[in-house]
Amino acid sequence: AQTVTQSQPEMSVQEAETVTLSCTYDTSENNYYLFWYKQPPSRQMILVIRQEAYKQQNATENRFSVNFQKAAKSFSLKISDSQLGDTAMYFCAFGEYNNDMRFGAGTRLTVKP
Amino acid sequence: SQTIHQWPATLVQPVGSPLSLECTVEGTSNPNLYWYRQAAGRGLQLLFYSVGIGQISSEVPQNLSASRPQDRQFILSSKKLLLSDSGFYLCAWLGFAYNEQFFGPGTRLTVL
Numbered sequence: 001a002q003t004v005t006q007s008q009p010e011m012s013v014q015e016a017e018t019v020t021l022s023c024t025y026d027t028s029e030n031n032y033y034l035f036w037y038k039q040p041p042s043r044q045m046i047l048v049i050r051q052e053a054y055k056q057q058n059a060t061e062n063r064f065s066v067n068f069q070k071a072a073k074s075f076s077l078k079i080s081d082s083q084l085g086d087t088a089m090y091f092c093a094f095g096e097y098n099n100d101m102r103f104g105a106g107t108r109l110t111v112k113p
Numbered sequence: 114s115q116t117i118h119q120w121p122a123t124l125v126q127p128v129g130s131p132l133s134l135e136c137t138v139e140g141t142s143n144p145n146l147y148w149y150r151q152a153a154g155r156g157l158q159l160l161f162y163s164v165g166i167g168q169i170s171s172e173v174p175q176n177l178s179a180s181r182p183q184d185r186q187f188i189l190s191s192k193k194l195l196l197s198d199s200g201f202y203l204c205a206w207l208g209f210a211y212n213e214q215f216f217g218p219g220t221r222l223t224v225l
Contacts, residue, residue: 033211033212033213043201043219044216044218044219050211091156091157095212095213096212097212100159101212104156105155106155
């Protein structure tokens, strides 16, 4: 079964600085998807960024980017120019086509003013 | 555009009472639907998923059940709640383009 590991339960960063959240996963599949979700205090789950495993180019969404290392099964999230509104739980997730998704335990990120 | 609704938003129930949480999706047809539970400060635990009307798969055996009476309606139920059923319940549907899941606003359940 696929597993997703987030080894950093909590992290903090100063406003305007850059922070990287780590995620590793385990799978024997070659085609799959990876995601980062954000859960702010409202607890609404918001999709931040996605990566298709067949794409070598790292996905980027404004201040959010990923470092996808397929051979190492690593999928880290970099947040640049951190803002107070980035304070949230961040979940890494793994999914196969038309199949259910597996989530990591989450990393609680606090952006300090 | 697609939207997903959950109600109620908050619920406080005594131990032993029944439960019914509802999830509905608009703007899509025949979606895969999911129920998750999230304990305080924890990750998401998949409870049930459904690929169509009347089709339910259970991930974790417990005193909860799920039903899908209509294409875009997914219901989470219990006949008798336990204290351990307290948590935040999220419903999600599976997008067609990139396999991502889209979540509803959630229901906060407290069992006393």
